[in-house]
Amino acid sequence: MMIARRGLLAGAALLGAARAAGAGWEPSQRVPDPAVEILDPAFAKYRLASATVERVATGFRWAEGPVWFGDRGALLFSDVVNDRIMKWEEASGSLSEFRRPSNYANGNTRDRQGRLITCQHRTRSVTRTEHDGTITTLMDRFDGKPLNSPNDVVCHADGAVWFTDPAFGPNPHEAMAAPELPGNVYRIDPATGQASVVVEGVAGPNGLCFAPDGTKLYLIEARAKPNRLIRVYDVVENGTKTANGRVFYDAGTGTPDGFRADVDGNLWCGWGMSEAEDGVIVLTPQGKLIGRIRLPERCANLCFGGLNRNLLLMTATHSVYALYVNTRGAGTC
DSSP states (O other): OHHHHHHHHHHHHHHHHHHHHHTTOOOOSSSSOTTEEESSGGGGGGBOTTOOOEEEEEOOSSEEEEEEETTTTEEEEEETTTTEEEEEETTTOOEEEEESSOSSEEEEEEOTTSOEEEEETTTTEEEEEOTTSOEEEEESEETTEEOOOOOOEEEOTTSOEEEEEOSOOOOTTSOOOOOSSOOEEEEEOTTTOOEEEEEOSOSSEEEEEEOTTSSEEEEEETTOSSSOEEEEEEEETTTTEEEEEEEEEEOTTOOOOOEEEBTTSOEEEEEOSSTTTOEEEEEOTTOOEEEEEEOSSOEEEEEEESTTSOEEEEEESSEEEEEEBSSOBOTTO
16 A cells, blocks of 8 residues: 555656646647758658647656667656656646656667667666666766766667767766766677777767668767767778768757658757757758747757657756657668
């Protein structure tokens, strides 16, 4: 009975926080939704005239790391500051805690066997949740030194896990120890479990994703000056290294964070952090800005979900937003 009562109280508190955070925002009653802006004719085919931006969950303190589990019809995402991973079910709209504590989980993805891969700030590690629910540490050290603060993670088509490890992003209750490693991007080999550095010399590596065919890696340089940058690299040597790094997009005053590619190779990027820029921008494979989705909060990350992988799910500061679009998420992301 005590367990049931605690569950009811926790659920009531969650619902109350969600209602409080949700006050003051209303979905558009007009279609097409004016929040979905066509900045170039190339974006017109991706906007569904009947679709509007919906707030599907709220009441969080830093929503991040969304990953879609199609076999569960559910989105998992991190509520970083509240030290938990949440689950939102599309069919019922129900919201629940998937894991608490989460060791201040941030980025999440799913590997080729359908297992959850998570970046954890508190343990400075990347973990894998096995099918039986047990948790395996994939990596917490490199060259005998502890990782800094694993941030975002993706899986390549060959099964390798790639993740960023900047020297920022500790949990809010503990000071981060002095970094012993530079901010790198690492690759964990799917066969041997051995790690290698695939990108180095980047100021604050943050969000990352692959092009649909896996031949390019896109990477946010979050501490670049004077502006944040999106960089792109060729993935070479059978997917084990990168080459020819170059600037793909200068963010100007914007703050790109997490992003994913659609099947046409467009990048859908979480963006902020001002009222004029909060939301998502869409870039072509050539780096041309073609569309924008305006949100009332900074969007940290996103993924594609739903039955046809055409439901764009966006984790913003306190909320999760959803929008059906006329494209699908790329399989390698």
